[in-house]
Amino acid sequence: MTQNIYDNAEFFAGYSQxxxxxxxxxxxxxWPALWAMLPEMRGLTVVDLGCGFGWFCxxxxxxxxxxxxxxxxxxxxxxxxxxxxxxxxxxxxRADMERLVLPATTFDLAYSSLVLHYxxxxxxxxxxxxxxxxxxxxxxxxxEHPIYMAPTAPGWSVDATxxxxxxxxxYLVEGPRTTNWLAEGVIKHHRTIGTTINLxxxxxxxxxxxxxxxxxxxxxxxxxxxxxxxxxxxxxxxAARVSST
Amino acid sequence: MTQNIYDNAEFFAGYSQxxxxxxxxxxxxxWPALWAMLPEMRGLTVVDLGCGFGWFCxxxxxxxxxxxxxxxxxxxxxxxxxxxxxxxxxxxxRADMERLVLPATTFDLAYSSLVLHYxxxxxxxxxxxxxxxxxxxxxxxxxEHPIYMAPTAPGWSVDATxxxxxxxxxYLVEGPRTTNWLAEGVIKHHRTIGTTINLxxxxxxxxxxxxxxxxxxxxxxxxxxxxxxxxxxxxxxxAARVSST
Numbered sequence: 001m002t003q004n005i006y007d008n009a010e011f012f013a014g015y016s017q018x019x020x021x022x023x024x025x026x027x028x029x030x031w032p033a034l035w036a037m038l039p040e041m042r043g044l045t046v047v048d049l050g051c052g053f054g055w056f057c058x059x060x061x062x063x064x065x066x067x068x069x070x071x072x073x074x075x076x077x078x079x080x081x082x083x084x085x086x087x088x089x090x091x092x093x094r095a096d097m098e099r100l101v102l103p104a105t106t107f108d109l110a111y112s113s114l115v116l117h118y119x120x121x122x123x124x125x126x127x128x129x130x131x132x133x134x135x136x137x138x139x140x141x142x143x144e145h146p147i148y149m150a151p152t153a154p155g156w157s158v159d160a161t162x163x164x165x166x167x168x169x170x171y172l173v174e175g176p177r178t179t180n181w182l183a184e185g186v187i188k189h190h191r192t193i194g195t196t197i198n199l200x201x202x203x204x205x206x207x208x209x210x211x212x213x214x215x216x217x218x219x220x221x222x223x224x225x226x227x228x229x230x231x232x233x234x235x236x237x238x239a240a241r242v243s244s245t
Numbered sequence: 246m247t248q249n250i251y252d253n254a255e256f257f258a259g260y261s262q263x264x265x266x267x268x269x270x271x272x273x274x275x276w277p278a279l280w281a282m283l284p285e286m287r288g289l290t291v292v293d294l295g296c297g298f299g300w301f302c303x304x305x306x307x308x309x310x311x312x313x314x315x316x317x318x319x320x321x322x323x324x325x326x327x328x329x330x331x332x333x334x335x336x337x338x339r340a341d342m343e344r345l346v347l348p349a350t351t352f353d354l355a356y357s358s359l360v361l362h363y364x365x366x367x368x369x370x371x372x373x374x375x376x377x378x379x380x381x382x383x384x385x386x387x388x389e390h391p392i393y394m395a396p397t398a399p400g401w402s403v404d405a406t407x408x409x410x411x412x413x414x415x416y417l418v419e420g421p422r423t424t425n426w427l428a429e430g431v432i433k434h435h436r437t438i439g440t441t442i443n444l445x446x447x448x449x450x451x452x453x454x455x456x457x458x459x460x461x462x463x464x465x466x467x468x469x470x471x472x473x474x475x476x477x478x479x480x481x482x483x484a485a486r487v488s489s490t
Contacts, residue, residue, distance in 0.1 A: 165412030
């Protein structure tokens with residue numbers, strides 16, 4: 001199964017203190033860009049793959065979604081998600097993204113935020129999402145950008161002239177990457193943008209929008225630390241829809 | 246108009262000595278991958294945007310294309326292209342990619358190899374290609390990869406441990422990049438992969454395949470200098486088709 005790092009006490013303690021864990025969607029710089037890629041939510045049946053604390057599930061209901069299924073592998077996350085709502089139209093269930101089984105032809109929207117880079121067999125998951133979507137259904141997700149994930153030693157470098165760069169290597173060597181982020185030995189799966197897009201096309205999706213997240217000028221004014229995000233992308237945002245052909 | 250660097254004597258002399266200028270398609274490492282993305286050529290009407298010496302135009306005819314139009318802004322390139330064939334089904338014409346006008350609904354395939362990064366207004370060009378393609382037509386191109394093009398100072402860096410990296414900066418700052426490749430002041434236009442894909446979708450294309458070129462094991466065995474290409478991608482290969490919706 002997927003490495004369940006969110007049930008590691010050290011990792012979970014660290015994760016719970018991230019800005020986006022405390023402040024929810026509004027604290028995630030990429031959220032406005034991802035929101036712009038979402039369909040109008042009113043009347044939709046929605047599944048959230050890796051729902052975490054349930055921020056998106058609750059937002060979807062506020063926006064008028066009819067039914068929301070939040071899936072996560074972490075009991076820690078699901079526990080807090082369940083505690084934060086009494087809305088019976090939101091159902092939280094435990095699910096391993098490597099073995100996900102969805103009811104067929106059910107959802108109008110599948111959503112996933114920063115989870116898919118933990119999945120080893122992405123083709124299997126995409127096919128299952130495709131099977132679970134109704135005709136015309138949308139799949140919108142964010143994933144760590146491969147430039148961010150590829151390097152042997154991901155991080156900033158400052159050259160002799162003071163220029164800050166992100167040294168890339170192994171970009172075309174796909175496969176696991178082990179990092180120490182909040183805990184030791186967190187395993188992520190590096191793939192090129194091309195591989196992710198081609199997996200979607202091959203499993204029956206049509207590409208609608210691809211965005212390498214860039215903070216807006218307004219965001220940088222409000223949070224100057226975002227300026228460095230212009231140097232290299234951290235997040236890849238993708239919108240696809242069930243292919244009509 | 247597009248900077249016509251190929252009619253700069255210094256640039257043209259250097260370019261004429263590149264492996265791919267002497268050896269043609271077979272000398273371009275990315276050619277087999279690009280070929281695999283092309284439709285069966287028999288019976289097709291083809292346009293090559295930036296045909297250079299005409300290697301692809303002649304190959305298309307050998308593969309059974311019915312008519313081939315080769316377009317280039319460089320008189321140097323067109324002169325040599327014309328001199329190398331007596332095939333009347335290949336027509337070479339001078340064209341500036343910034344102002345291209347194609348006959349409507351005419352071509353089954355538009356092809357372009359390593360030219361589009363010289364084009365400032367790519368949306369205009371994509372719309373014109375779309376207009377020139379017949380229903381079901383394909384658009385297959387290679388372009389310099391944005392990782393390759395983005396940095397202030399593109400090139401390899403070797404860190405203290407001997408690790409070779411490609412330091413990236415300004416990835417999300419789109420716009421012109423001036424490099425000294427074969428001549429001083431060659432202007433290229435940096436865009437993210439997302440921008441290129443979204444421009445295609447917005448101008449009426451459906452994405453069929455996206456590949457960040459990676460040499461095969463066989464290619465690396467035959468040409469060990471290709472091993473470093475695994476560290477960062479040099480070429481982005483894209484196949485799109487006229488959208489049916």
